[in-house]
Amino acid sequence: MVAPWPVLAHGVARPPKGAEVEVHIERLDVRGRGVGEIDGYPVRARGALPGQTVRVRISRRRRGTMDGHVLERVEQSPDAVPPRCDHVGVCGGCAFQDYAYPAQLRGLRDQVAAAFAGVGLEIEVPAVVGCDPPFGYRNKMEFTFSNRRWIEVSEPEGAPRDFALGLHITGRYDKVLDIRGCALHFPGADALLASARQVARELELTPWDVHQHEGLLRHLVLRHGFATAETMVNLVTSEDATEAVDAWSHAMCERHPAITTVVQNVNTRPASIAVGERERLIHGPGTITEIIGGTQFVISANSFFQTNSRQAEVLFRTIAEAAAPAGDETVWDLYCGTGALSLVVAGRARSVTGFELVPSAVTDARRNAELNGLDNVTFLEGDVLETLQSGGNVDGIGRPDLCLVDPPRAGLHPKVLDGLLELAPPRIVWVSCNIHAAAPQLARLVAAGGYRIERVQPADMFPHTPHVEVVVSLTRSDTR
Ligand SMILES: C[S@@+](CC[C@H](N)C(=O)[O-])C[C@H]1O[C@@H](n2cnc3c(N)ncnc32)[C@H](O)[C@@H]1O
Known part of the structure; x- marks a missing residue:
């Protein structure tokens, strides 16, 4: 440590704001910052990688956590690699292009496992399916x-x-x-x-x-x-x-x-x-x-579509395997965007209904169903909240045997979660690009809805960022 600082009343020395400290980085946090510890207190620093020892200046202290700016890399990480882009470190577009891709995938897996463990769910999380190649992927x-x-x-x-x-x-x-x-x-x-x-x-x-x-x-x-x-x-x-x-x-x-x-x-x-x-x-x-994967998608300017086309094929396959409709099931696709998941499972379902808020996405989804010759798919425009608040009583489409749930980053509105618990579909396939928002909601489905998590599969849709997509299959225990 470079500067001495006073020992606090409870006997622990904690560096004040402005102090320069050396810290060994052990992991990445959910925002891609390197995290190490000083006397049991976490220190977070953007641009620091696991395995590095860095000298940082403490810029902020809050609730026992310190943030620091990296001043120097004292010891390099065995997983550090030269970045491909000149803008690394300044640009907010990606977080750690200078971190070897296999190490990124291990870190993402640990992040998913920690999110489940944090809400009391003991789940074996398999390796993250990587994107090959992990560059030039954004569409x-x-x-x-x-x-x-x-x-x-x-x-x-x-x-x-x-x-x-x-x-x-x-x-x-x-x-x-x-x-x-x-x-x-x-x-x-x-x-x-x-x-x-x-x-x-x-x-x-x-x-x-x-x-x-x-x-x-x-x-x-x-x-x-x-x-x-x-x-x-x-x-x-x-x-x-x-x-x-x-x-x-x-x-x-x-x-x-x-x-x-x-x-x-x-x-x-x-x-x-x-x-x-x-x-x-x-x-x-x-x-x-x-x-x-052979399915055509027409996409307009303001409609959601997966941003990684190559890896979308892997994701859609994983979702289709998790959903595996038996041929006679009624499927609901909540937050369906341009209808991607609906179209992926439609061939093996009795009917699929997609729910989406954005009108242009619904128009695209309908056009996509037609383009791919699928006539058992319907798309309804509106807020999922209203659909589920009506108790899932959507005229003429029948209650779902299987719900596909792929919400925006923030996860489900609490009332949508209540509505889903009330709807109680026998099976749910939950797709999340933010496991930290999803984990507590999944824990609630397990605790209050009697669901069992059958399988979890993470896939990397966003290489060089701390985000990871996770597909979770749930079955209501009394349906087996
Ligand atoms: C993560 S995207 C999922 C899209 C789709 N499953 C896919 O893979 O292409 C979430 C979608 O939810 C829609 N959305 C956001 N809030 C909504 C709401 N309250 N009700 C219905 N759809 C909503 C967004 O417009 C977006 O298309």
Whole structure:
């Protein structure tokens, strides 16, 4: 330890804010920060990897936990690897590209096991199914325009800072790093990003000012079908500015004939989101098509679709195996997005009904069922909360034998969980991209609903980030 600090009344020395300490990193936490201990107190540091000994400056102390900034890596981790991307450490896009992929997968497995153990569920968690290759996997990227560019340490004094198109830096909503290349997005996205920036500057279009709430350009969203090579460019603006946006779109399509569709979303609200109140079609059909495991999916700009196409095939197969409908079951797919899980199980079910809030996703889901020749699938638009609060009394579709549950990151609304317990389907396949939100809810299904967890399978949909997808199969004990 570099600096001495006073011993507290209960005999434990705890470094104060500003102290510099050496700590050996033992694990990663749920946000991808390295965690070690000093006298039994956890110290967390972003950018520190398990196996490293780092010197950190304590920046915050709260409820016995300390946060620190890494000043120096005193001892390197045996699992440290050279990152592929220049932006690592500054960019908030991924957390640990410099950590060997097999070690990442082990860490993710431990995280899932710890989440279950934390809620009293003793579950054997198998190895995480890795993504091969773990680079160039993202089929969707959402970039931000800003007039507050983050200046990197390598840049000369006075470098222009009034235009950026890229990703937020870690922990700063107001600073955007100009991204020159990303190792995670689909091949071709770097060139689209560079042109989007260049064309905007040539046409003198203004980037959004997050403090003043002015400027035209807000976000650039790119979507790509790996199987079809179709590419969507979605420009999110603060107003219509039709002429300027058309000129930008025209220049983009001229430079990149691979662009198959361009849309504009207009978001006039201060909230920094890439979904507009209105969408305008500028070029092509307004959708792209992706094919996963032989199933075709039409996807529009604001509909949810798994962001890792290659690994989606693994995930869908895992879900289909877990669901394994016997052929005569009624299936409900709660939070169905563009209908992916519904379509994956429909061939072996009597009927499937998907429930989804976002109208464009429901339109896509219906089109997808038709496109794939499935006539036993129905999609209902609305809030799952209302469906389950009506006691699952959805006219004409019958109560479910099996529920697929794939909620947003925050997990189920508590009342939806109550509704699911009341509905009491004999089987549930729960899909979660946030096991920390899901574990307490799964524990409640076990304790209050008489469910047994039959199988758990994690799969890595988001390499180089602390997030992991988990498929959990549950059976109500009295149904066996
Ligand atoms: C994690 S995605 C799952 C999508 C789908 N299962 C898939 O794999 O493509 C969650 C979906 O829930 C939808 N959603 C969020 N809140 C909802 C609600 N209250 N009621 C219905 N759907 C909702 C979102 O629009 C999104 O499509």
